[in-house]
Amino acid sequence: MKTIIESSKTYQILRKIFLFLLPPFRETFIYKLFMTDFNTEQWENSVTYKFLCKIRQLIGWFHKLLTGSFTYRAIHKRCQVTTVSKIFGSSKVLNRCRVSGEGYSFSFLIFLMLLFLAGILPTMVVVVLTVLALGFSLLESKFRDNLMLNKPIFTDMLIGFYLIALILGLWLSIDPGKYQIFLVYFTFVGFYYVVRYFVSTERRLILSISFFTLSGIFVCGFGLLQFITGKYQTTTWTDTNLFTDIAGRIYSTFQNPNVFGEYLLFLVPLSLAMFLIAKDKLHKTIYGICCAASVICMILTYSRGCWLGLIAGLGLFVILLYKKALIPIGMVAPFSIFLLPQSILNRFMSIGNLEDSSTAYRVYIWRGTVKMLEKYWPIGAGLGTHSFEVAYAPFALPAITAPHSHSLYFHLMTEAGIFALLTFVVLMYVILRQLFLVYKHPKNREMQILSIALVSGFVSFLIQGFFDNTFYNYRMYMLFFALLSLAASLYVVGGDESK
Numbered sequence: 001m002k003t004i005i006e007s008s009k010t011y012q013i014l015r016k017i018f019l020f021l022l023p024p025f026r027e028t029f030i031y032k033l034f035m036t037d038f039n040t041e042q043w044e045n046s047v048t049y050k051f052l053c054k055i056r057q058l059i060g061w062f063h064k065l066l067t068g069s070f071t072y073r074a075i076h077k078r079c080q081v082t083t084v085s086k087i088f089g090s091s092k093v094l095n096r097c098r099v100s101g102e103g104y105s106f107s108f109l110i111f112l113m114l115l116f117l118a119g120i121l122p123t124m125v126v127v128v129l130t131v132l133a134l135g136f137s138l139l140e141s142k143f144r145d146n147l148m149l150n151k152p153i154f155t156d157m158l159i160g161f162y163l164i165a166l167i168l169g170l171w172l173s174i175d176p177g178k179y180q181i182f183l184v185y186f187t188f189v190g191f192y193y194v195v196r197y198f199v200s201t202e203r204r205l206i207l208s209i210s211f212f213t214l215s216g217i218f219v220c221g222f223g224l225l226q227f228i229t230g231k232y233q234t235t236t237w238t239d240t241n242l243f244t245d246i247a248g249r250i251y252s253t254f255q256n257p258n259v260f261g262e263y264l265l266f267l268v269p270l271s272l273a274m275f276l277i278a279k280d281k282l283h284k285t286i287y288g289i290c291c292a293a294s295v296i297c298m299i300l301t302y303s304r305g306c307w308l309g310l311i312a313g314l315g316l317f318v319i320l321l322y323k324k325a326l327i328p329i330g331m332v333a334p335f336s337i338f339l340l341p342q343s344i345l346n347r348f349m350s351i352g353n354l355e356d357s358s359t360a361y362r363v364y365i366w367r368g369t370v371k372m373l374e375k376y377w378p379i380g381a382g383l384g385t386h387s388f389e390v391a392y393a394p395f396a397l398p399a400i401t402a403p404h405s406h407s408l409y410f411h412l413m414t415e416a417g418i419f420a421l422l423t424f425v426v427l428m429y430v431i432l433r434q435l436f437l438v439y440k441h442p443k444n445r446e447m448q449i450l451s452i453a454l455v456s457g458f459v460s461f462l463i464q465g466f467f468d469n470t471f472y473n474y475r476m477y478m479l480f481f482a483l484l485s486l487a488a489s490l491y492v493v494g495g496d497e498s499k
Contacts, residue, residue, distance in 0.1 A: 105142075206446070224297065434487070
């Protein structure tokens with residue numbers, strides 16, 4: 001089939017057009033915006049870099065003070081002779097994961113569990129695991145040494161700005177549960193710095209991503225089980241008059257098909273990347289099953305925003321990593337519509353159709369939110385659903401109530417104004433640029449594939465963010481910043497420093 005396509009005149013014409021357009025594109029502003037190298041020397045001489053180094057030294061001093069205290073030494077000495085320590089030391093499972101001796105620490109094991117279980121467990125359990133990972137990491141004897149080895153990067157400062165935006169949102173909030181909301185948000189975002197400490201090698205990076213992707217087998221398996229047993233059947237998120245052929249939408253462990261779709265936006269490209277870099281046949285099979293299951297689940301969510309995001313993300317994946325496959329895919333893709341079920345085609349073709357009550361309702365919410373932001377855009381209305389509802393109510397269209405703005409970007413402005421939005425936009429620009437630089441100058445092929453898989457996930461997520469508040473679900477919020485942390489670590493460990 002491949003030989004037939006490549007020998008066709010259509011393929012040859014398209015190939016010549018592609019090769020003709022590629023060199024001029026490399027001179028465009030967009031290409032240079034993401035692909036030009038950072039001036040490392042200029043960054044390391046900047047005031048910002050020196051400030052981050054001082055913060056790092058301050059944390060190191062605090063850690064030395066903590067681990068040097070009498071209480072810490074007494075507890076540590078006691079723990080060394082307890083039965084619990086012996087169990088951890090003799091456990092075959094933990095030894096296989098190298099959580100003993102010269103291997104990984106117990107806090108890193110909790111982090112791996114967090115990536116594996118975040119898509120499965122309730123939110124508060126995820127919060128507890130995050131706090132445990134934070135606490136145990138600070139008590140590690142090697143924490144200070146590893147902290148000093150990790151040079152500050154620009155993303156570190158932007159995460160600090162985002163934390164300041166959360167503090168601003170807390171100060172403005174009138175939500176009764178604002179302190180709980182703030183602590184959950186602050187813990188998940190602040191965990192970025194611990195992940196930067198944890199993931200200091202290629203092996204740790206790949207192991208972390210593999211734990212996230214392998215958990216997808218269980219999450220997707222549960223979603224497929226819903227479909228097979230029919231327990232997913234609900235019309236809560238669908239216009240039954242317009243989509244009579246859709247019995248329901250699967251949501252797996254996320255209670256909402258759109259949130260499940262947002263989870264899959266990262267799972268699809270990362271499981272595909274792990275399939276491509278895996279050398280063992282068994283591993284390839286497992287990651288291949290995960291990738292196939294995640295694609296099927298994405299279709300069954302019937303989430304149009306997620307579909308658009310995934311198409312764009314995987315398009316980038318193919319363009320950047322497998323250019324030769326782009327033209328055959330482009331030739332075959334138009335004929336794939338004849339193989340798709342009518343329900344999927346109808347759902348896709350309804351994008352932008354205001355006769356769909358779901359789309360119309362969302363547009364009405366956006367209109368009310370825009371009116372609200374004309375007043376609140378400078379500093380926002382504060383954290384929490386109640387804060388949004390009170391600020392939104394005077395501007396809402398008749399009978400259009402909502403707990404949030406149904407847009408990630410409106411949501412950021414609602415919580416902490418233009419400062420939060422600009423911080424997030426700059427943060428995403430920097431992280432994408434860092435990943436593109438790893439793609440351009442990778443240490444090896446594995447790091448290059450993982451960098452573009454993360455680019456694919458973030459681009460897909462940001463596109464879905466136009467149509468929904470992708471931070472509404474706490475677990476999705478945690479996973480986003482955990483993967484953003486891994487992306488920052490990939491920039492540090494995955495780039496070729498000689499370039």
